Amino acid sequence: MENVMKANNIFTIHIFGVNIPISDSIIMxxxxxxxxxxxxxVFTRNLKTIPKGKQNVIETFVDFINNFAxxxxxxxxxxxxxxxxxxxxxxxxANIVSIFSILPTSGELYKxxxxxxxxxxxxxxxxxxxxxxxxxxTMGLMTILIVLGAAIRFKGVKGWLKGLLKPMPIMLPFNIMxxxxxxxxxxxxxxGNILASFIIMELIxxxxxxxxxxxxxxxxxxFDGCLQAYIFxxxxxxxxxxxxx
Amino acid sequence: xxxxxxxxxxxxxxxxxxxxxxFLKRFLFKRVTxxxxxxxxxxxxxxxxxxxxxxxxxxxxxxxxxxxxxxxAQADSILNEAHAKAAREYDAIIASARKDAEAxxxxxxxxxxxxxxxxxxxxxxxxxGLALAAASKVIEANMDNERNRALVxxxxxxxxxx
Numbered sequence: 348m349e350n351v352m353k354a355n356n357i358f359t360i361h362i363f364g365v366n367i368p369i370s371d372s373i374i375m376x377x378x379x380x381x382x383x384x385x386x387x388x389v390f391t392r393n394l395k396t397i398p399k400g401k402q403n404v405i406e407t408f409v410d411f412i413n414n415f416a417x418x419x420x421x422x423x424x425x426x427x428x429x430x431x432x433x434x435x436x437x438x439x440x441a442n443i444v445s446i447f448s449i450l451p452t453s454g455e456l457y458k459x460x461x462x463x464x465x466x467x468x469x470x471x472x473x474x475x476x477x478x479x480x481x482x483x484x485t486m487g488l489m490t491i492l493i494v495l496g497a498a499i500r501f502k503g504v505k506g507w508l509k510g511l512l513k514p515m516p517i518m519l520p521f522n523i524m525x526x527x528x529x530x531x532x533x534x535x536x537x538x539g540n541i542l543a544s545f546i547i548m549e550l551i552x553x554x555x556x557x558x559x560x561x562x563x564x565x566x567x568x569x570f571d572g573c574l575q576a577y578i579f580x581x582x583x584x585x586x587x588x589x590x591x592x
Numbered sequence: 593x594x595x596x597x598x599x600x601x602x603x604x605x606x607x608x609x610x611x612x613x614x615f616l617k618r619f620l621f622k623r624v625t626x627x628x629x630x631x632x633x634x635x636x637x638x639x640x641x642x643x644x645x646x647x648x649x650x651x652x653x654x655x656x657x658x659x660x661x662x663x664x665a666q667a668d669s670i671l672n673e674a675h676a677k678a679a680r681e682y683d684a685i686i687a688s689a690r691k692d693a694e695a696x697x698x699x700x701x702x703x704x705x706x707x708x709x710x711x712x713x714x715x716x717x718x719x720x721g722l723a724l725a726a727a728s729k730v731i732e733a734n735m736d737n738e739r740n741r742a743l744v745x746x747x748x749x750x751x752x753x754x
Contacts, residue, residue, distance in 0.1 A: 367600040376608045383612065387620045394627050396634075409624040428625070429617035437612060481597060485605040 371472070372479035379440050379476070408436075419584040423501060423591050427584070430493060434486060435580040438477065438537070442572025445545055446564055447473045475572070478542040480534070487534030490583045491526055498590035510590075529586060537579055544571045720744050 360367040390405040398406050412432035416424035456462075476482045498507040511522045544567035551560045723744055 365600065367604065368598060369604070370601060373601065373604050373608065376605065380608060380612050384615055387616060391619060391623055394624070396631055405620070405624055406628060409621060410628065412621065413625060429621040430613060432621050433609075433613045433616045436616070437609070479601075481601040482605050484597065485602050485609065489606065489609060 370479065370481070371474065372476035372482055375441070375444065375474065375476040376482065379437065379444065383436060383440065408432075415580075416584065419581075420588045420591065423497075426500075427493070427497070427587050431580050431584055434490070434583065435576055438486075438576035438579055439573055441477050441482075442475050442541055442576055443569050444473060445475050445548065445572075446568045474545060475541050477537055477575075478545050480538050483534040483538040483541075484530075485534075486537070486579070487530045487532075490533060490579075490586065491530045493583075494529075494586045494590045495526065497587050501591040507590075529582075533579060533582060537575055540571060540575045544568065716745075716748055720748055723748070 358369050360369060390401050394402060409432070412435065413424065413428050416428035416431055420427055495507075498510065502510065511519055513522075548560065548564060548567050551563055720741070724741065727744070
């Protein structure tokens with residue numbers, strides 16, 4: 348169980364005299380990134396004027412993100428739609444990736460097959476990278492930095508500072524505090540939800556026979572994962588629209 | 593849980609996200625959005641063109657109809673003019689023909705008159721001669737002098753006038 352809760356360092360990169368620990372969540376991120384990049388390249392290959400098959404899928408997705416950005420941010424949607432779309436699709440894939448956690452780990456494969464090859468691969472379970480606080484905190488911080496950048500870019504430093512005094516000057520400390528609390532709430536909500544549903548699913552896998560957990564997995568992995576991704580993106584767009592309007 | 597926070601992991605995650613963001617922005621969102629907008633624009637352009645062509649055609653049709661109407665009116669007026677001119681010329685020809693005919697008739701009548709007078713004069717002369725001859729035979733004297741002849745002419749004139 349403890350194994351599940353904390354991020355395991357798989358290996359360490361030594362570069363420029365520092366040790367960079369590579370945890371399983373970062374490896375999961377790389378896998379997800381590779382998946383998304385390959386999917387993108389496959390889906391956007393030779394776009395045709397008359398969309399067909401996979402092009403319909405990609406156009407629908409991009410259109411959905413664009414409309415979402417248009418509706419929530421309005422005039423400046425162009426600058427933010429790619430960011431919102433990126434974190435949305437990344438979070439969706441990252442949050443629901445735990446449905447693949449039923450695949451055997453390398454240790455289990457070694458036990459079953461007895462091949463030395465699997466012994467050399469570090470023990471690695473497929474888990475959502477968003478159950479690692481490092482990942483969600485980085486995402487929350489990035490969103491808040493983008494909100495800050497958006498406010499300064501579209502309203503100028505003066506406009507942003509003036510905005511801090513709204514609706515009345517006494518709100519200044521709260522407005523400043525907002526940047527901290529929003530970062531915390533964004534990252535902790537996502538982290539807590541995904542970690543909790545992941546732990547619950549691990550427990551269920553441990554005590555209930557196969558097949559039955561599938562229904563629960565649909566709720567905890569798929570539904571909760573998509574919901575949290577949507578909430579994160581929705582709040583991000585809300586903060587951005589508040590900053591630029 | 594908080595002790596697991598690590599600044600290098602932070603940086604790695606941020607690097608991952610930035611790379612993913614840049615990639616998806618360049619190859620997915622910008623590209624597909626641009627593509628769809630280009631398509632929307634080209635469709636809009638095509639529709640606008642079609643609309644414009646249609647309105648042009650309607651305008652042209654109206655213009656042609658107008659022209660046709662004017663042409664019809666012109667044709668009518670030309671025809672009417674021609675009719676009027678023809679009628680005028682017909683009248684003129686008839687009038688001149690009538691005038692010519694009258695002139696000819698008049699001339700013929702004058703000729704006849706002249707010939708008749710000439711004939712009458714000739715007859716008168718012969719009658720006078722005959723009368724004189726008869727009278728001289730009757731009185732056995734030659735009456736054929738200037739005075740007698742004037743007398744006989746006067747007599748014949750009086751008889752002719754009577």
